[in-house]
Amino acid sequence: MSHPVELVQAVREGQRLALARLLSLIENEQPQGEAALSQLYPLTGRAYIVGVTGAPGTGKSSLVNEIAKALRAKIYPGLHASRPPGVAIVAVDPTSPFSGGAILGDRIRMRDLAGDAGVFVRSMASRGSLGGLAHTTSSVADALDAAGFEVVLIETVGAGQAEVDIARHAHTTLVIESPGMGDDIQAIKAGILEIADILVVNKADLPGAENAVRVLRAALDMAGNVGGAEAGWQVPILQAVATTGQGVQTVVESLLRHREYLQASGLWRERGQRRVAAALEARLRDRLAERWHAAQPDGRYRDILARIVRRELSPAVAVQEMLEDEPAPDAVERHPAERAGARR
């Protein structure tokens, strides 16, 4: 199954082991993963991609589990077989856990979701830069999309711009808060409200839930005044209790209503394009940097770095010098002969 063609075929047939293997190849940035994903790419673009973000302590993972189960039941009522695949969860944890952290988390989640073969969970921990993670998350979502999952929930730890970026490369962004957070003006990060299509106050059985809703409503109204809201969609502020399932159906209905709204308004297409554009640009930047480094004479970069450390050169001037040394791509493309002539 290590050959891309067989792997691609097995993923198309809905084989879970093949899918898990493809996701591992993608996560580890193996060329076979990339090759297989390129072959599967024509099958992408159909899944409903939902970004879920929220601060630690909001009970985000439990709520995402409940939403996944309820979505699955709603989309394929009565279905217990594994095909069609249904709903996938991609849990992105940008902070690298100690040994086994992510795996332990997965086991807890799996137990939670046991008996529902239509919900697939994949945890991703950061191995390198966050840029790399945003990359890989996007490719993992593509693979799940190609494998036929109708909904892909991408869950990230909120509060940081980069996590928000991962989440916003989705059709719908759901932001989870919890009571108590709303009391602190710092906790309501305006940037997070700006990207929310749906807001959920989880742990709504705790004191302060009503207050959290009120504070969020006030903040949203303010956002509306500066153009944060889109015409035709009123951001709902819902309440839920993941541990009892209370309010989860309403969240699911809100998600499906938002999907309809996106499709009717043309935003579905627009957000899909934005997602593709971000994936392309990130990949391009990585490859440009790799190629440039590979072409450098041995030790040159290190020498320049040492000069900066000695404060003989600033980073800005160093980059200018390094890039001036070589012909810009346009000069090469347009006048290769002249340029070569001028150098002789």
Added chain:
Amino acid sequence: MSHPVELVQAVREGQRLALARLLSLIENEQPQGEAALSQLYPLTGRAYIVGVTGAPGTGKSSLVNEIAKALRAKIYPGLHASRPPGVAIVAVDPTSPFSGGAILGDRIRMRDLAGDAGVFVRSMASRGSLGGLAHTTSSVADALDAAGFEVVLIETVGAGQAEVDIARHAHTTLVIESPGMGDDIQAIKAGILEIADILVVNKADLPGAENAVRVLRAALDMAGNVGGAEAGWQVPILQAVATTGQGVQTVVESLLRHREYLQASGLWRERGQRRVAAALEARLRDRLAERWHAAQPDGRYRDILARIVRRELSPAVAVQEMLEDEPAPDAVERHPAERAGARR
């Protein structure tokens, strides 16, 4: 004062208005800012750069204010004039606030710090990508370093990898928690503990503070087992109450002790180099991408993007095709004449 030479001179002389203007130029990515900073670069490399990170709601900003005041008093006891500059705070807020959010926050902080001319505060909100922000933060720290500030506190909203990255480009990383957070296993992000040189439980007058310390201690011990701790430095877990000032002196003493430890162990130099290397690489990647885009024939990138959106092409294959079209820099550098000849 808009001419770089005059601006550089005024910043060197400690003029606050000139410094504020330089920081604005850097934040807005104006070429004059870059030019001035390159001239000031030989003056950098002396400041003690402290990254402070913590989740929303931990009272981070108040604690940073108190630490700054106490540090200032400790470094320059009895000093009330504005020179030498003392301590600077760079408050990085990666989520873009609604109109005036950052400014309002600044006013509150300024009032808090009123009467202490030795503490300088600068808030930075995200304008573009987080990559850009990490960039700019690094340059702002360089400018403050060149302007003679002995300590630069870079405060970020924790939880996300990118914020952690901003903070870790520092000599010392201080992580702030608060009671209640520690109860939730999710709240203790292992990655954050891994980078902490000093841990502070703020709001230590609230119930649960002792428990938070215990949970953090257990998590740290576990981290020690997987190699998170460095030889010669035991990560302290301190308690503080920013609103009353309780415990702030201990935090300051811990910071100064960590500075001594870094200098004695050679880590000061190592961390400084890591910071410079990250700044260089980020800038290089930006410029490579800019240059590549500028050299593209009109509409080519857009056409390729449209093909990907239509699923005729995967992003990976698209990037491969785009970069194969043009000679790799090494081929150009090494054999310009041959290459040009082969093309005729």
